[in-house]
Amino acid sequence: MISKIINSYTYKKYHRKIKYFLSSRYYNNSKYLPEGIDRVYHIHIRKSAGTSVNSAFWNLGDLTLKKIGREPLVLSKKFSFVCFNKELIEAGHYLYASAHFAQWELNLKPNTFTFTVLREPYSRLVSLYKYYTWVDQVDEKTGYYLDTSYYVLKAQKHLLGKTFKDFVDVLSDKYLTNQLYTFSQTLNVADALNNISKVNRVYFQEDFQYAISDLETCLKLPLHVKNERNFGNIDIHISEEEKQYALSKLKDEIEFYKLAVEKYKNVVCI
Structure with a gap:
């Protein structure tokens, strides 16, 4: 019965509203990032090791792909994370977000650190x-x-x-x-x-470990891939x-x- 309620559309709708309220009012993700960076957005190219990159950031909140599932907004520990949702990505209340949207489809907030990973x-x-x-x-x-x-x-x-x-x-x-x-x-x-010249960092799938190491340096975050x-x-x-x-x-x-x-x-x- 409890599982049925939790998985219902009505519960998820209101639960997401509460999470959005909390992330926009009480989560100060920018204080964990270097000066001038308020959030991080990954322009996720399909089949370019993007999910592995995501795992390094999700791990900051003890999260995994399975735990996140298809949820657009996840709060864990002191961080908020966003996936898939254009409105939430543009609102900017997160430490880290990732999605397959084209760069030209988004209007990101100022001080958003962006990066992408390309592949042959x-x-x-x-x-x-x-x-x-x-x-x-x-x-x-x-x-x-x-x-x-x-x-x-x-x-x-x-x-x-x-x-x-x-x-x-x-x-x-x-x-x-x-x-x-x-x-x-x-x-x-x-x-x-x-357009790609406007992205803060451009990496390549063949140099995956370099990408993770460089992101650690740029963002001053302990990133560990799972x-x-x-x-x-x-x-x-x-x-x-x-x-x-x-x-x-x-x-x-x-x-x-x-x-x-x-x-x-x-x-x-x-």
Whole structure:
């Protein structure tokens, strides 16, 4: 009975209102950050080690992906954390927030420290394909245990098609060239480079440990990654012809990525 009440829409609605009131009035997250930084926002690119980065920040409040679930606002210890919700992200009452929104979709508060993690485009696309393949193959109980977004992704399993080429063809720009789309609504490389220059820190998935170390230095926070997800070995087949087809579709994002690497790789936080 108690569980039914707690999981009801009415309870969650009012409970979230109470949490928002507390976070906006009584949580002073900025005092735990360096001067001039009031909050941290992660521009989360899909399949670029973003969930692992998130875990390092959630760990500050003894939180995990499973504990957070699909909750947009979580209060733990002396910190508040926000996920998924555009309104809450723009309101700014948090220590740390992360979501898949494009940079141009958000109007962040001043003194918000922003960062993102980029990944080699073809590698990211293959990882996304494996992700959806895993969702389609895993049993429901295990799927939700390992990833609280399981049911959201399950509803999108039609994206898989029968082959990797089918997958590439059906994806919207938002998913196919997610990195370029995140920083340019028109998928323009020059526009994306200009917009990403407004981000405080740009990291790369291949240098993951450097990213965590540099964030510790920049933000003066003890960050410890807790990798909670292991999807196992996912068996997929991609022909050379399909790979070349995907690379042709990713041409502009690959150019954007290479130019970003030239400009931002291992830039030291001062």
